[in-house]
Amino acid sequence: MVEDVRSSPAAAEPHFLIVTYPAQGHINPARHLARRLLRATGARVTISTAVSAFRKMFPEAAVAGAGDDENAGEEAGHRDAAGVWYVPYSDGYDAGFDRAVHDHTHYLTQVKLVGSRTLSGVLTCLAAAGKPVTLVVYTLLLSWVAGVASSHGVPAALYWIQPASVLAAYLHFFRGTGGLDKAVAAASSDPMAVVEVPGLPSPVRIRDLPSFIVSTSGDDPYAFVSDMFRELVDMLGRDDSPSVLANTFDAMEPDAVASLREHGVDLVPVGPVLSFLDDAPAKNAVAGNNDLFRNDGNGYLDWLDTQAPASVVYISFGSLSMMSKRQIEEVAMAMSESGRQFLWVLREDNRRSEGGGADIAGGERGMVVEWCDQVRVLSHPSVACFVTHCGWNSTLESVACGVPVVGVPQWTDQGTNAWLVERLGTGVRVTVGDKEDGGVVDAGELRRCIDFATSEMVRAKATLWREKARAAAAEGGSSEKNLRAFVSKQLAGGI
Numbered sequence: 001m002v003e004d005v006r007s008s009p010a011a012a013e014p015h016f017l018i019v020t021y022p023a024q025g026h027i028n029p030a031r032h033l034a035r036r037l038l039r040a041t042g043a044r045v046t047i048s049t050a051v052s053a054f055r056k057m058f059p060e061a062a063v064a065g066a067g068d069d070e071n072a073g074e075e076a077g078h079r080d081a082a083g084v085w086y087v088p089y090s091d092g093y094d095a096g097f098d099r100a101v102h103d104h105t106h107y108l109t110q111v112k113l114v115g116s117r118t119l120s121g122v123l124t125c126l127a128a129a130g131k132p133v134t135l136v137v138y139t140l141l142l143s144w145v146a147g148v149a150s151s152h153g154v155p156a157a158l159y160w161i162q163p164a165s166v167l168a169a170y171l172h173f174f175r176g177t178g179g180l181d182k183a184v185a186a187a188s189s190d191p192m193a194v195v196e197v198p199g200l201p202s203p204v205r206i207r208d209l210p211s212f213i214v215s216t217s218g219d220d221p222y223a224f225v226s227d228m229f230r231e232l233v234d235m236l237g238r239d240d241s242p243s244v245l246a247n248t249f250d251a252m253e254p255d256a257v258a259s260l261r262e263h264g265v266d267l268v269p270v271g272p273v274l275s276f277l278d279d280a281p282a283k284n285a286v287a288g289n290n291d292l293f294r295n296d297g298n299g300y301l302d303w304l305d306t307q308a309p310a311s312v313v314y315i316s317f318g319s320l321s322m323m324s325k326r327q328i329e330e331v332a333m334a335m336s337e338s339g340r341q342f343l344w345v346l347r348e349d350n351r352r353s354e355g356g357g358a359d360i361a362g363g364e365r366g367m368v369v370e371w372c373d374q375v376r377v378l379s380h381p382s383v384a385c386f387v388t389h390c391g392w393n394s395t396l397e398s399v400a401c402g403v404p405v406v407g408v409p410q411w412t413d414q415g416t417n418a419w420l421v422e423r424l425g426t427g428v429r430v431t432v433g434d435k436e437d438g439g440v441v442d443a444g445e446l447r448r449c450i451d452f453a454t455s456e457m458v459r460a461k462a463t464l465w466r467e468k469a470r471a472a473a474a475e476g477g478s479s480e481k482n483l484r485a486f487v488s489k490q491l492a493g494g495i
């Protein structure tokens, strides 16, 4: 581990500030990185996310932060049980952003406008409290944070919370390396068409690319997100490019890592960044504590305890994805016909969504919950496989727990993540029905994929990759060494 930086009285006390977008899939890897930095360096680590998310995570805490002089004392911010500090910024939506009501493009414009000002206030406030920030680390969709840090004379690094293969796809697409932009434009209507992505092992199909690359039509409500990734890639091409800490590990994506480095990206694989690899959660810890969603207690863990080893199908589509009513019914039918036990996370917003509204109960063989402590579920010996939308956090967690995957990717990086899972051999991607049919995966296909994912061959691969993932994160492993070298470099640079 890195020498405890507090033992060097001459240096200004290092203070890492991790700024994150207020979504569960962004906050989780930020919290894990915060804990790893704290453990590795002993330095102060603060997370800044939007006020609305902070309030959900810590309902009992006062909102301390942006320019609030009353809090500019020794105890500026809120400290969690792991010792990580929190000081929120305002994104202009302190009461929360509701996807059903608010416009996403407007939201992202506001985050940049209001967030730039209020995050600057956070940096000022922390300096006034005698805790000046020495390095800012920021997650996706927040490229403007680098400018705020720079205006305070503080260096910044990007924390890439998706696979290196996704970053490589964006980089080569927006730079037009090897004509990738043209190849995608020519083939984009055929999801099964093969394209050459420099540095990525073939075959890569159109459906395997990040959706923001492929869906460039004018009526795509998320076309603006593509522009944000283009901006990010442009920033990586400059002399003053930030280092990129990536939540992956060398052995998992060697080609993508090499390709990014060859094209000038200072990529530092530090993953899998998952706190449970460092400290197992206490047996009686409240599941989902400090998440943006609340679960109804730990009953499902007790239920898992009563199930046979490797018998339960765990189903979850993350914190954002919505399932249509038909898709929900197909999953329920697959479970009913398969005769398997299952634990299914079906968020409340998903149940009551337009086209949703399916009233699903577990019956004798299953449990349906609003939210769970996923890592504890995946670590449970009774879980046989994971039916997932392939969010990157869920994918990494499945790999680190050695649980085979049935991938049902929907958008953004998820298609690439599912491609990677198939390359590792730790799971299988479903074949989706016609677009005209709503792109639904039918019950028969789900059952076929579950049977395959629970085969001896896939289970053996999952076990193999579990060991590789843990070895990378362990003391002396590639990611642990990379993080140590990165921190040492920052310390030598003055923090």
Ligand SMILES: O=c1ccn([C@@H]2O[C@H](COP(=O)(O)OP(=O)(O)O[C@H]3O[C@H](CO)[C@@H](O)[C@H](O)[C@H]3O)[C@@H](O)[C@H]2O)c(=O)[nH]1
Pocket (backbone or CB within 6 Å): 024, 025, 026, 028, 140, 161, 162, 291, 316, 317, 318, 319, 320, 321, 345, 370, 371, 372, 373, 374, 375, 390, 391, 392, 393, 394, 395, 397, 411, 412, 413, 414
């Ligand atoms: O009941 C649940 C369900 C999920 N989780 C956790 O919530 C996180 C979900 O993250 P992820 O699997 O990445 O899914 P999303 O929430 O959908 O994440 C968004 O952000 C990710 C990082 O950018 C992308 O990879 C995804 O595609 C994008 O949808 C994971 O850590 C899970 O362990 C729980 O703790 N309990």
